[in-house]
Amino acid sequence: MTDGRPRRAIRSFVLREGRLTAAQERAFSELWPRFGVDWSPGAPLDLAALFGNDRPVVLEIGFGNGESLAEMAERDPERNWLGIEVHRPGVGHLLLEIERRELSNLRVMRHDAVEVLRAGLQPGALDAVQLFFPDPWPKKRHHKRRILSPELVELLARVIRTDGHFHAATDWALYAKQMLAVLDGAHALFENTVGSGAYAPRPASRPLTKFEQRGERLGHPVADLIYRRR
Numbered sequence: 324m325t326d327g328r329p330r331r332a333i334r335s336f337v338l339r340e341g342r343l344t345a346a347q348e349r350a351f352s353e354l355w356p357r358f359g360v361d362w363s364p365g366a367p368l369d370l371a372a373l374f375g376n377d378r379p380v381v382l383e384i385g386f387g388n389g390e391s392l393a394e395m396a397e398r399d400p401e402r403n404w405l406g407i408e409v410h411r412p413g414v415g416h417l418l419l420e421i422e423r424r425e426l427s428n429l430r431v432m433r434h435d436a437v438e439v440l441r442a443g444l445q446p447g448a449l450d451a452v453q454l455f456f457p458d459p460w461p462k463k464r465h466h467k468r469r470i471l472s473p474e475l476v477e478l479l480a481r482v483i484r485t486d487g488h489f490h491a492a493t494d495w496a497l498y499a500k501q502m503l504a505v506l507d508g509a510h511a512l513f514e515n516t517v518g519s520g521a522y523a524p525r526p527a528s529r530p531l532t533k534f535e536q537r538g539e540r541l542g543h544p545v546a547d548l549i550y551r552r553r
């Protein structure tokens with residue numbers, strides 16, 4: 324604070340508004356009331372009320388266009404799925420996917436996921452959290468924007484139940500290395516499911532995402548990191 328005003332938080336995204344297609348516009352007016360979650364900092368979400376049951380909940384941070392999230396929710400109807408994304412066209416796209424696949428176990432939030440982790444969830448509320456292909460922010464001066472940091476790991480540890488999981492994937496080798504160091508470094512909170520210092524084999528449960536396909540074309544190998552909450 325230099326001028327009396329609080330310093331702006333460093334965020335992991337830059338909001339690009341992006342144009343909505345006509346179908347996405349319709350999704351916001353017709354589908355958001357059914358599948359969208361309005362939340363502003365204050366009280367934490369009541370997940371059982373949100374889904375109408377108390378099945379375990381998986382949270383995905385930054386789902387992009389949501390195709391892979393919709394596929395996972397469809398394949399695993401025994402769990403509830405909550406996606407958080409800031410990019411409006413992506414949110415619109417996922418709303419349309421929920422309608423097309425007739426999913427009743429998937430809800431969507433448009434918010435900064437870090438804020439939701441901090442104030443929007445009860446301790447131990449989640450069965451799992453997934454973070455697939457987060458923005459790598461490759462320039463050194465932008466590294467502070469990378470979402471996976473020791474602070475994020477603390478927030479995750481609060482909301483993931485004991486024996487729940489955190490799963491990250493990236494095709495950015497140097498970011499993968501940083502993730503491994505940060506997560507292995509938090510060994511009092513999380514256990515690397517394949518042993519410290521190692522990446523996990525690609526689980527069949529993770530569908531190929533748009534960013535992963537792009538990474539593959541560019542010849543970037545993908546690293547999966549899967550941790551159990553102690």
Ligand SMILES: C[S@@+](CC[C@H](N)C(=O)[O-])C[C@H]1O[C@@H](n2cnc3c(N)ncnc32)[C@H](O)[C@@H]1O
Nearest residue numbers: 335336385386387408409435436455456532534
């Ligand atoms: C590189 S894209 C990957 C999208 C998707 N997971 C995939 O693999 O195709 C990263 C996404 O994370 C979103 N994002 C970044 N920071 C976020 C935050 N704090 N809260 C919610 N979404 C965020 C961005 O808007 C972007 O769509």
